Amino acid sequence: MRARIVFDLDGTLIDSLPDIRKLANGLLAQEGAEPLTMDEARGFVGDGAPAFIRRMREARGIPDSAQERLLNGYLAGYDDALGETRLYPGVREALEALAGRHALGVCTNKPISPTKAALAHFGIADLFGAVLGGDSLPVRKPDPGALRAVFERLGSGPEVYVGDGDVDAETAAAAGVPLLLFTEGYRKAPVEDLPHRATFDDWQALPGLVDEVLS
Numbered sequence: 478m479r480a481r482i483v484f485d486l487d488g489t490l491i492d493s494l495p496d497i498r499k500l501a502n503g504l505l506a507q508e509g510a511e512p513l514t515m516d517e518a519r520g521f522v523g524d525g526a527p528a529f530i531r532r533m534r535e536a537r538g539i540p541d542s543a544q545e546r547l548l549n550g551y552l553a554g555y556d557d558a559l560g561e562t563r564l565y566p567g568v569r570e571a572l573e574a575l576a577g578r579h580a581l582g583v584c585t586n587k588p589i590s591p592t593k594a595a596l597a598h599f600g601i602a603d604l605f606g607a608v609l610g611g612d613s614l615p616v617r618k619p620d621p622g623a624l625r626a627v628f629e630r631l632g633s634g635p636e637v638y639v640g641d642g643d644v645d646a647e648t649a650a651a652a653g654v655p656l657l658l659f660t661e662g663y664r665k666a667p668v669e670d671l672p673h674r675a676t677f678d679d680w681q682a683l684p685g686l687v688d689e690v691l692s
Contacts, residue, residue: 478691479579481631483607483624485640486585487522488662490568491595494518495561500554501533504547510537519663523644524618525586525611526551555591559598565661567680569601574684576604580631584624586611586644607631619644621652628654637690639683646671655690657683 487493498518505512513521513533521532530548534540539547575581582605585592589610596602607630611617614626628636638649641662649656655674658664668676675686 478635480635480637480687480691481580481582481628481633482575482637482639482687483582483584483627483631484638485642485645486583486587486592486595488641488664489565489639489645489659490572490583490601491562491564491599492662493558493562493595494522494663496558497522497529499561500551500558501529503554504550505533505537507550508537508539508543508547510539520665522663523586523642523665526555526588552588552590555588556594558591559595562595562598564599564601565659565680569599571680571683572601572604575687579687580634581605582607582609582627582631584609584618584627584638584648586617588612619647619651621648624648624652624654635691637687643671646673649673657686657690 484490498513498515502512517536521529527548530544530551534543587610589612592608592610607627609623609627614623616622624638636654638654639657641659642664643666646656650672658673658676660668660676660678674690677683677686
């Protein structure tokens with residue numbers, strides 16, 4: 478059975494947090510502010526670049542008036558912030574296995590330009606039939622419209638969403654789509670507090686989980 482499988486990006490397919498933190502800390506250094514810890518950066522991701530910058534500012538007491546300037550600086554360096562970003566182990570193999578049988582897409586709150594840059598950097602862009610970023614539509618996750626839009630671009634068939642965090646769980650629930658939850662990403666809440674169909678911590682297990690959901 479050919480299904481439509483949509484993936485989150487940061488914390489799901491790629492571990493980009495070191496580069497996100499490095500980019501943010503460069504901006505904070507220019508403001509004379511203390512750098513973010515890795516835990517702080519992890520807590521700020523998930524809702525898109527504007528929310529990340531707002532949370533970063535608030536944590537360092539930087540006024541609202543700096544939001545646009547800092548966001549523009551962040552976005553200016555985002556496409557190239559890939560030096561320490563890595564695919565999670567087994568991602569490429571799992572995607573290639575699934576792409577032979579199903580239609581794959583990406584729905585992320587990361588802006589579309591750095592999203593495409595990351596997919597191209599890792600040589601996996603051609604595996605996806607539809608990719609939407611946080612600035613591709615008037616809405617973004619957890620609004621289910623963002624996820625639904627990717628599914629619509631993939632045609633017809635059963636739907637599965639693969640993500641790692643709180644926003645993904647909320648989005649999947651709102652869209653009425655089964656979530657396969659990757660537990661090694663940027664999740665903030667305990668697994669048991671997030672609605673999901675199944676969990677996995679090893680990408681080798683994903684094709685089998687998809688088969689179970691579709692059976």
